[in-house]
Amino acid sequence: MAESMKGLHRTHRCTEVSNQNIGETVTVMGWVQKRRNLGSLIFIDLRDRSGLLQVVFDEPQVGSEGFEKAGNLRSEFVVAVTGVVQKRSAAVNESLKTGDIEVIANDIRILSEAETPPFPIEENCQTKEELRLKYRYLDLRRPDLQRNIMMKSKVSMLLRNFMEKEGFLEIETPILMKSTPEGARDYLVPSRVHPGSFYALPQSPQLYKQLLMCSGYDRYFQIARCFRDEDLRADRQPEFTQADMELSFVDVDDVIDVNERLLAYVFKEAIGVDVPLPIPRMTWQEAMDRFGSDKPDTRFGMELVDVSETVAGCGFGVFTGALENGGSVRGINAKGQGAMPRKKIDKLVSFAKDYGAKGLAYLAVNEDGTYKSSFAKFMTEEELAALVEKMGGEPGDLLLFAADKNKVVWDVLGALRLELARQLELLDKNRYNFLWVTEFPLLEWSDEENRFMAMHHPFTMPMEEDWDKIDSDPGAVRAKAYDIVLNGTELGGGSVRIHQDDIQEKMLEVLGFTKEQAHEQFGFLLDAFKYGVPPHAGLAYGLDRMVMLMMQCDSIRDVIAFPKVKDASCLMSHAPSPVDEKQLEELGIEVSEQEETEAE
Structure with a gap:
């Protein structure tokens, strides 16, 4: 008793x-x-x-x-x-x-007193995650999870300490806000008082923090809860925590400066890691060309090499066909892997197909200098030698090539270099390689929507020298946007915001909004801009991701007290769940059964 x-x-x-x-x-x-x-x-x-x-x-x-x-x-x-x-x-x-x-x-x-728990409460428990999440209150007693949760608390305190010393004000923004469906899907909340109308849960505090700049608060900070109704991955959750900031009277270098000092302070105080400053910068174009990713992992080499000119006019139709269609041919050099068995190479080909490749061409340089290749018979000895030289190939190396539209080639080889790094154990979790990626495209074309979409959001400032291309070549306009990347994971991102009426209106026009639609969606922000708005910029970190990387976890579920699983449900509380009919009646909502259609 x-x-x-x-x-x-x-x-x-x-x-x-x-x-x-x-x-x-x-x-x-x-x-x-x-x-x-x-x-x-x-x-x-x-x-x-x-x-x-x-x-x-x-x-x-x-x-x-x-x-x-x-x-x-x-x-x-x-x-x-x-x-x-x-x-x-x-x-x-x-x-x-x-x-x-x-x-x-x-x-x-x-x-x-306690019943016998359904799994041992011990460090690095090997019990299936589904069972541990069902009894999350027990799982959270484990020392390794408790260290993670306590580290997240410590990082939050360090962030607050630093921001306060830098003159930032912590200001809360609304959780119930207007739906502005430009980006991920909103979570909607029905209003009982306004039948048929809905609030949205914030995907980020973006509009409100810009309004705070209009209101003269000049340095805002918030550890904010955000919600996105999107498909989940290891580092995604439907609700997550953002360390969010906005600054007035600044440009790109000012935002980068304060954030470099913030990262150096937090990583040193939290886990004793020295972050060398300044953090290297790389343009989006260079990141894509060298690593096939806008969040490159720079802990290892195996960089992409563009061999388009080298193979132009060769006898291999896969290469020349890609070039004729406006694409490129690029490769990576897996040093010392020339003796990789054919079965493993076939698995890499299958892996590449998952990322949109029609196939993967390979060339192994044998120790005696001869070649073993999937395409050697289509090329002359001179052409093969020139290709190997361009790739920096040496005896014992395995060269892998993708040929397609640039986006496909980048996606395929970017993912392939990471997969090879995992297989070859090149990813050192004790190294913390930070990188700024800058000058993102302002817009990206969506085949699904048949229009240009904002790569970041509709309030991102274009680079002044590119603005004259907005009508003639909108895809070539670069943005004053920047992401901070750590070990191949986007840790945070931000941009300089548009503060001129004419540029903002043109931006919304390019995105397909009529003036009426723009004011219906964003009228309160556009109206505020009529009354004197300072130049401003901001950045937001995924706080869960930051702690996940600090604690060398594989999933942000390991740093969130009560996470959801891949279908956005909670195995412990069984949310989401049906509600009482009376609650629906009060809201004027009727739930209709949808016929289940077989997935294609």
Whole structure:
């Protein structure tokens, strides 16, 4: 039976007890990790969020009733123990912070009993994630997850400390806002008071933080909850946390400067990593040409090489056909992998097809200088030698080529170099390679929408020198946009915003908005711009992603207390779920059953 806390006060967390406390009486509370009964002595490992502490029960010290209670303890019982700290009587446990001491109990209270948990509460538990997420409140007791959650709290505090010293004001923006469906899908919230009307949950605080700049607050900061109804991946969730900022009277270099110092401060204070400043910068075009990605992982080489000119006019129709269709031929050099078995190469070909390739051409340079290739018979010895030279090929190397439209070639080889790096164990998690990617295209063409879409959002400032192309060649206009990338993951992104009426109206026109539609969607922002708006710019970090990389996790689910799974549901609470018919009636909503159609 559970006992009361009456008269008890915890004096220390488990690992706050140290050899400095030897001889003192302490009261500790927590969960029983493990119990060992040696007959005359009972040992328990007591666990709280700080770690483990060994408690010893000796019947003459704790009394017969206390000794009996200790004998009945099981894993995950919650107990309060009062006792005297002493040096360990047995060998010191070097792996524990409290490995040189123990508490000799003179009193114990069982505060709560526990059933046997469905999986062991231990570090790096191998139980299937689905079961752990179903019992997330138990999973969160594990030391490795607790470290992650505590690190996220620490990073949030460090961000706030830095921003306050830099003159930023923390201002909350609304969670219930107007739907502005330009980008990911909104989560909609029906209004009971305004039947037939809906709020949207914010995909980001973008419009409000720009309004705050119009209102003269000049440096805004917020740790904001954001919501996007989109397909999930390892580093995506339907609700997530953004460290968001906006600054007035600044340009690109000003935003980059404050954020470089922010990153250096947070990474040093949180995990002891020195971030060399300035962080390297690379234009979007260079990133795509060299790495096939706008978030390149620079921890290893294997860069893309454009061999279009080298293979122009050769006898291999796959190469020449791609060039005739306005595409390119590019390759990567997997150093030392020339002896890769054909089966593994075939798997790489299949992998490339998943990213849009029709196939993958390969050429292995044998140790004797001869070639083993899927296309050698279509090219002369001179052409093959020139191709190998262009690729920096040496005996023992494996050269892999994609030929198609640029976007397909970039996607394929960008993904392939990462896959090879994983297979060859080239990704060092202890390295933190930061990179700014700048000068993104302002617009990208959407075949689905049959129009240009904003690559970032409709309020991104074009580069002044490109603005004259907005009508003649809109795809060539670059944006004053910048992403901060860490080890191949986009850590954050932002841009200088448009603050001139005429440019903003033209931008919305290019995106397909009539004046009426633009004012219907964004009227409150456009109206605010009539009353004096300062030049402004901002950036937002994915806070969950930042902590995920700091803690070397593979998924942001490991740094979020109560995450969703891939279909955006919660295995623990069973959200989303049907609601009472009466609630729907109050909202004027009727749920109609949709016929399930077989997926193509």
